[in-house]
Amino acid sequence: MAETTRVVTTERPQVVPGRPARLTPLMGPAVVAAIAYVDPGNVATNLTAGATSGYRLVWVVVAASLVAILVQYQAAKLGVATGRSLPELCRDRFPRWGRRILWLQAELVVLATDLAEFVGAAIGLRLLFGMPVALSALVTAGVSLLLLALRRRGRTRRFESATAAALLLIGAGMAYDLVTVGHQSGSGFAGGLVPHLGGSGQIVLAMGIVGATVMPHAVYLHSALAKPGARAGARPRDVRRALRYDCGIALSAAATVNVSMIALGAGLGALTGGAWTGDLFEAHSVLAERVGGAAALAFAVALLSSGFASSGVGTLAGDVVMGGFLGRRIPVYLRRIVTMLPAVVLLTIGTSLTSLLVASQVVISFGVPVALFLLIHFCRDRALMGPLVNARVTTTVAAVAAAVVAGVGCALPFLLLA
Numbered sequence: 533m534a535e536t537t538r539v540v541t542t543e544r545p546q547v548v549p550g551r552p553a554r555l556t557p558l559m560g561p562a563v564v565a566a567i568a569y570v571d572p573g574n575v576a577t578n579l580t581a582g583a584t585s586g587y588r589l590v591w592v593v594v595a596a597s598l599v600a601i602l603v604q605y606q607a608a609k610l611g612v613a614t615g616r617s618l619p620e621l622c623r624d625r626f627p628r629w630g631r632r633i634l635w636l637q638a639e640l641v642v643l644a645t646d647l648a649e650f651v652g653a654a655i656g657l658r659l660l661f662g663m664p665v666a667l668s669a670l671v672t673a674g675v676s677l678l679l680l681a682l683r684r685r686g687r688t689r690r691f692e693s694a695t696a697a698a699l700l701l702i703g704a705g706m707a708y709d710l711v712t713v714g715h716q717s718g719s720g721f722a723g724g725l726v727p728h729l730g731g732s733g734q735i736v737l738a739m740g741i742v743g744a745t746v747m748p749h750a751v752y753l754h755s756a757l758a759k760p761g762a763r764a765g766a767r768p769r770d771v772r773r774a775l776r777y778d779c780g781i782a783l784s785a786a787a788t789v790n791v792s793m794i795a796l797g798a799g800l801g802a803l804t805g806g807a808w809t810g811d812l813f814e815a816h817s818v819l820a821e822r823v824g825g826a827a828a829l830a831f832a833v834a835l836l837s838s839g840f841a842s843s844g845v846g847t848l849a850g851d852v853v854m855g856g857f858l859g860r861r862i863p864v865y866l867r868r869i870v871t872m873l874p875a876v877v878l879l880t881i882g883t884s885l886t887s888l889l890v891a892s893q894v895v896i897s898f899g900v901p902v903a904l905f906l907l908i909h910f911c912r913d914r915a916l917m918g919p920l921v922n923a924r925v926t927t928t929v930a931a932v933a934a935a936v937v938a939g940v941g942c943a944l945p946f947l948l949l950a
Contacts, residue, residue: 620856634906643895645749
């Protein structure tokens, strides 16, 4: 018998006039999502861009970050308006075969994201303690579970505070290295804000920046973290304002960190006369030998914080994906063991860490268009979103941005593997 599409009407909390103070619980989830924008994949891509192209690709980071703010704002608004995450809405409204396909691709994205995060943490632990990569993978898994324990025990604010602290630590480390390395160029930075691509190498790097910036798992997770009950007694325009502030502040901070990575890469490239081209191990060595031990330590700590925090966020996103699309959950500790196995095996057998980072970005890029177009599809539905439905101009801008990002995501694997 053919299976029919199951449509479920989701009840939404009523929105009535109230005090802006009631919107405070809406603030915070964007900080968790922002960690995905400064994960080890971003570190590697941005440093390489700076080392090989100077400040020329700063405009790409700024443009991609603006798209990210729009995307995450819609993800948060979807969760607040419906009380459902994006995967849950897919389960409610799509047939079984459709949601299973969506679940499989989302799981692959989460696994690839985990791989990149484990690689970053492994590099950080090796730089700091000389730890073998297999052991570093186990330590990373343990730290990510400790972060998750804060949220699963009802300590959501502590979880958000921990991720905010990690974001600040990453930014502080990169900023310290940027200042100590020197070689900054105000005119070069200003010129980098003007859109320009100077050859196939820069095109690939620009696409890599975009592919590493808009992350599907952050979209799924943010829609689940948004708090629908927090808007009871609040006006829709105040809800929109609160979500814009949350997304704007958190993701602008992530964008600033990413721009500082490009500037640091440009500074290290100038310091070595172009000899350094982006390798993370060599970056640490250059800092230690030519700048000082404090700079090398700051870099290693920032990279380690990036790997640890993004790993915890990735594990939480995986829980949201399975629970949302399938309506089933497995113990988070068991899930972490299963999802870390591919990373542990690949790291143990000595696979090139740089190759793993590239491969992970290739897999992730295929999941970008799926998450973005699902998000736009639901946010334009007035019956679902009520007073928080997208304005027509918002839907248009989001659709154009999603089409561009999707095109970049689809073309990136072929360019990286060429």
